[in-house]
Each structure stands twice: as C-alpha cells, then as structure tokens.
Amino acid sequence: MEHRQFIWTLSLAVSLFSGGGAAGAAEPTTFNKDVLPILQRNCQACHRPGQIAPMSLLSYENARPWAKAIKQKVITRQMPPWNADPTVGKFSNDSSLQQMEIDLIAAWVDQGAIEGDAKDRPALVAWPDGGWQVQPDHIVKGPETKVPASAKNNVIEWFRVAMPSGLDKDTWVSSIEVKPSEPAVTHHICVHLMPHNEDVKYGERYWNEVIRDDRGVELPRKKGETAQQNLDARPALRDASEGEACYLPGLQSLMDYRPKGAAKLIPAGTDIVFSLHYTPNGKEVVDRPVVGFTIAKQEPARRYVSLTVRGPQDAENFAIPAGEANWKAPHGEAVLDQDVEIVWLSPHMHLRGKSMLFQVIYPDGRKQDLLNVPRYDFNWQLGYELAAPVKVPKGSKIITTAYFDNSVNNKFNPDPKQTVYYGGMVWEEMSSGFVGMLVDKHVKAGQVFVRAAQAGAHASE
Ligand code: HEC
Structure with missing residues (x-):
C-alpha cells in the first residue's frame, strides 16, 4: 500500500470510529430502543392486563408513570422476582436482569425517561387474549364459588370439586394453565386429574371439617396422623392425582411441556378435580376459575x-x-x-x-x-x-x-x-x-x- 493512502485510510477509520463513539455517548437512552426490549423479555409476562402484577408495562404510556419505581425495583433486584441461588443450576425461565440491563434502565430514568424514536421500537409481543399465557385449545370451566366478605378466623377450609374434562378420547396435553377470576381472594387453585368413578358428583364440594382452636389453628395431630386437610381420604376423590398445575401467590400457573417435546396423557373419561382455597378479603366475590390445555398434535x-x-x-x-x-x-x-x-x-x-x-x-x-x-x-x-x-x-x-x-x-x-x-x-x-x-x-x-x-x-x- 502506498504510504499516503495508508495514512488517509487510517485517519478515516479513526475519525469514523471516534465520531461514531462520540455520537453514541451523546445519544440518550430511550424507551423504544433500550428499555422496551427488556420489558418484553423480562417483565410483560406478569405486567400486562389480566396477569398477577398491578400495572401493565406494555407501552410507553403504561410504563412512564412508573419510571422511578421501575428503577428502584430493578437496582435492588426485587424485580423481576427470582429467588434461586445463582451458583446452583441454570434455569431457562430465569428472568433476572444482567447488570448491563439494570444500568440501561437506570440511565433511561436518570436521563428523563424519554420515549425516543418510533422507528427504534421493536414489534409488540403477540400475547394471547383473555389473560392466558398460552392460548389454549381446550378450556374446562371450574366451579363458581361465592367467597364471603369475611369468615370466622378468616378460615374457609380447602375443598375440592370434580368437573368433567370434556375430553372424550385419550388426549396428550402439552400444557396446562389455571386462571382464577378473583386472584385477590385466591390462596391456591390446583387442578388434579382423576379417572371417573361412580361415586363422584360433579360440582359438589368435598371437604373435611378440621378441628381448630379459637385462633383458627388446626389442633396438633398425633404421631402417625397426617394433616386433617389431606383430602385424599374422601372416597369419591380417592384416585385424584397430585396437583398438575397450581395458581399460587406469585406463581404463574402455566405448566408447559412443549419446549421439552413432552406431554401428559389424559385418558378418555378423566375428570378434572379443582382444589380450591380462598381467603376472604372484605368484599364478597364470585370466583370462576378456568383451566386451559394445549393439545399435542402427535404422540410425544x-x-x-x-x-x-x-x-x-x-x-x-x-x-x-x-x-x-x-x-x-x-x-x-x-x-x-x-x-x-x-x-x-x-x-x-x-x-x-x-x-x-x-x-x-x-x-x-x-x-x-x-x-x-x-x-x-x-x-x-x-x-x-x-x-x-x-x-x-x-x-x-x-x-x-x-x-x-x-x-x-x-x-x-x-x-x-x-x-x-x-x-x-x-x-x-x-x-x-x-x-x-x-x-x-x-x-x-x-x-x-x-x-x-x-x-x-x-x-x-
Ligand atoms: C413473575 C411475575 C413478575 C415479573 C416477571 C415482573 N413483575 Fe413486577 N410485579 C409483579 C407483582 C405481582 C407485583 C406487585 C407485588 C409487589 O409489588 O411485590 C409487581 C410489582 C412491581 C413494581 C412495583 C409497583 C408498585 O405498586 O409500586 C414495579 C415497579 C415492577 N413490578 C416492575 C417490574 C419490572 C421492571 C419487571 C421486569 C424487569 C418486572 N416487574 C417483572 C410481578 C412481576
């Protein structure tokens, strides 16, 4: 290469590089370019209508009023919630943020939480309708339950209700998701599978009277006795499986077997048993939970x-x-x-x-x-x-x-x-x-x- 041309090429490269660098440093951190992709990946599963979080973070309009709270929750690592010791195991649903992502969110807030250029905005995530995480192929309605405004010691004993699955042939299901309609009173809703038997009456509540003291505490059992609330003892529900999917505080109920190429067999004539535990919270409501299934196209x-x-x-x-x-x-x-x-x-x-x-x-x-x-x-x-x-x-x-x-x-x-x-x-x-x-x-x-x-x-x- 000729000497002068080499110098010229070199200086152009240097000026392009430093020019680009300077412009990058001056360029503000924006919602559309920097923050929305993080919210889509790490927050929107919970922060959108119908989900467990109190506010939506789908759009700039939704997120802007929460900017300060967002910064505070992410720098203290309270959000997204993740409690696993990072030195043990790797988890594919680990939504915790990289330090770089936390820094970007903090910089966005510190620089005035601006929206930025519309052309930088990533495509919106196509979340399913109706508050589902995964659009189900088959929905089973659970029982309607009137939850009173209050109860003695706030105790409503757990109960279980069987409902028909509506699946009339053997079906491999590839995901199960439980959705309460009244999360504020829902302590848990689990669904169990059970082969149909003649004793079971659909829609009927099965529960155990639990002997409690005047504070609502179950009286201690003797050695060898299991919890009085161990409901498996009821004859009609004797064959109910363990909980297949549960809605619990902070736990999204989706059990998704699809990424593993697996499925769960629901034989024809299986009933769905809902295990329900409500805690009154001052206002009478009627809960109408549903459970959604996706169906595997072929046998896994x-x-x-x-x-x-x-x-x-x-x-x-x-x-x-x-x-x-x-x-x-x-x-x-x-x-x-x-x-x-x-x-x-x-x-x-x-x-x-x-x-x-x-x-x-x-x-x-x-x-x-x-x-x-x-x-x-x-x-x-x-x-x-x-x-x-x-x-x-x-x-x-x-x-x-x-x-x-x-x-x-x-x-x-x-x-x-x-x-x-x-x-x-x-x-x-x-x-x-x-x-x-x-x-x-x-x-x-x-x-x-x-x-x-x-x-x-x-x-x-
Ligand atoms: C697993 C579900 C889930 C995920 C994922 C999640 N959040 Fe939350 N978030 C919640 C729930 C539920 C609450 C309300 C209870 C609470 O504040 O602890 C909440 C509360 C918050 C609050 C406080 C709201 C207030 O009332 O002050 C902020 C801010 C927030 N989340 C931001 C985020 C951000 C940012 C992300 C992603 C980086 C995120 N969250 C991810 C479920 C989630």
Whole structure:
C-alpha cells in the first residue's frame, strides 16, 4: 500500500470510529430502543392486563408513570422476582436482569425517561387474549364459588370439586394453565386429574371439617396422623392425582411441556378435580376459575410426570418451636424406580418458610445440588425450569432440605409465640418439593418412585 493512502485510510477509520463513539455517548437512552426490549423479555409476562402484577408495562404510556419505581425495583433486584441461588443450576425461565440491563434502565430514568424514536421500537409481543399465557385449545370451566366478605378466623377450609374434562378420547396435553377470576381472594387453585368413578358428583364440594382452636389453628395431630386437610381420604376423590398445575401467590400457573417435546396423557373419561382455597378479603366475590390445555398434535416421545417430595407431617416430627429462627424440618425424600430427567422444581412452604434445597443422591453416593432457594418468599412461589434436564438413573434419591424461621425477625411471621404444626392454612406450615420429570412415554406415574420410610412422596401422570 502506498504510504499516503495508508495514512488517509487510517485517519478515516479513526475519525469514523471516534465520531461514531462520540455520537453514541451523546445519544440518550430511550424507551423504544433500550428499555422496551427488556420489558418484553423480562417483565410483560406478569405486567400486562389480566396477569398477577398491578400495572401493565406494555407501552410507553403504561410504563412512564412508573419510571422511578421501575428503577428502584430493578437496582435492588426485587424485580423481576427470582429467588434461586445463582451458583446452583441454570434455569431457562430465569428472568433476572444482567447488570448491563439494570444500568440501561437506570440511565433511561436518570436521563428523563424519554420515549425516543418510533422507528427504534421493536414489534409488540403477540400475547394471547383473555389473560392466558398460552392460548389454549381446550378450556374446562371450574366451579363458581361465592367467597364471603369475611369468615370466622378468616378460615374457609380447602375443598375440592370434580368437573368433567370434556375430553372424550385419550388426549396428550402439552400444557396446562389455571386462571382464577378473583386472584385477590385466591390462596391456591390446583387442578388434579382423576379417572371417573361412580361415586363422584360433579360440582359438589368435598371437604373435611378440621378441628381448630379459637385462633383458627388446626389442633396438633398425633404421631402417625397426617394433616386433617389431606383430602385424599374422601372416597369419591380417592384416585385424584397430585396437583398438575397450581395458581399460587406469585406463581404463574402455566405448566408447559412443549419446549421439552413432552406431554401428559389424559385418558378418555378423566375428570378434572379443582382444589380450591380462598381467603376472604372484605368484599364478597364470585370466583370462576378456568383451566386451559394445549393439545399435542402427535404422540410425544416422553411423558411428563409430577412428583411431590415430602417429609413426615405428624406433630411429633413436624413441630416448629416458638421463636426458633432456623428450624430444620425432617427431610423429604423420594427414591426413583425409573430412569428420569428432572426438568422443573418448585418449593412450597408458608409464611415461616426460610429456605429449601433440592438435591439428588445417585446410586454411587454422589450428591448433586439441583436448586437452592436461600431466601424463600411465600409471596413469590416460583417454578424453576432447568435449562438442561438432569438425567437421574433408577435407584437415585431426590432429597429436600427445608428450614423455617418462627422468630420475631421473620417479618412475615404472624405469631412467633406459637409452636407451628403442619397444616393447610398460611399460619400453619407445609414443606413440599414439587418436581417435574420426563420419563419414557410407556412409564406410568405410579411406577416412577418407591416410597421411602419416614418420608412421603406421591407421583401422578
Ligand atoms: C413473575 C411475575 C413478575 C415479573 C416477571 C415482573 N413483575 Fe413486577 N410485579 C409483579 C407483582 C405481582 C407485583 C406487585 C407485588 C409487589 O409489588 O411485590 C409487581 C410489582 C412491581 C413494581 C412495583 C409497583 C408498585 O405498586 O409500586 C414495579 C415497579 C415492577 N413490578 C416492575 C417490574 C419490572 C421492571 C419487571 C421486569 C424487569 C418486572 N416487574 C417483572 C410481578 C412481576
């Protein structure tokens, strides 16, 4: 290259580079260019009409009044909610923000939260109608329930109601989503599958009278007795599966098997059992929950099976002493009787729940942490989708280790002076590890695990 031309080329390159750089630095951070793509990816699943968050973040008009609050919530990492220990496992639904994204949002707010150029705006996300996360192919209506404005000690016992599935042939469903119409009074809605039996009456409430003291606390049970609210005992509902999908505070109920190429078989004549727990909040409302299914186009290679890992629930083994800040529950355990791939995990405890660790112990004794939730929060009962399924051979154990804080330092603790027993109300405690797994499509849920001594586990199709 000739010397002068080289200098010229070099200086042009330098001026282009630095000119571009200077313009970039001066260019303001805008909603359309910088912020909206982050909101679409990390926030809108909850922040849009019909979802659990209080305001929509679909548009500039929606988001602008919240700019300061948005900055505050993202720099403190309160939003998006995500409670997993980042050093354990990788999760495909991890919506937590990169530091760079937090910096962009903060810069946008600091520079006046401007909208920017319309041509920078990404295409709007096509969210499904009606508040669904996934547009269902088949919808089953749940029972209508009038929830009173108040109740004694605010207790309405859990109840279950069976409804026909409306599926008249064997159907592989590839997602399940539960939608309450009155989230403000909904403590949980879970759906269960059950082969139809002659004893069941559609629309009828099945529930247990629970003996409670004058504060509404279930009286402690004797050793060996399970929670009075363990409703499986009712004859008509004896074959109901574990919860297949649940709406819980902070948990979006969608169980989506499609990305894993899996599905769940609903045999013809299956009924849908709704488990409903309402908490009055001062105004009478009528809840009309619905459950939506997508239907697999073809038979999948793998079947999705849900497993609940629990420890003992009787009063002798499960009693959290008053004031105790770090009580370790007897561990939950399930021994696998099949090769499985673990794909989804979710801890469930109540207001004293502090942490839960999920581990697998392989037949050779090797231990692996699957998920650690070091600061469990009842208000954010998230499900964690493993980015890569963990292959676990037959003979392995899944173990859950949970701690509870019954001290005054737990700001959610309704009464640190009480010994707390296992029970279904939020002021009682639970310790359940929900596990989603894939098995060969020929394997039935009942074949997946063997019950371990001193622990409980239950699997369902
Ligand atoms: C899993 C669902 C979910 C996701 C994802 C989520 N939010 Fe939220 N957000 C909520 C809910 C529910 C509330 C109300 C309860 C609360 O404030 O804790 C909330 C509250 C907020 C608030 C406070 C509103 C107020 O009343 O002061 C802000 C600000 C916010 N979210 C911003 C965001 C931003 C920004 C993102 C994404 C970066 C995001 N959220 C992601 C569910 C979510």
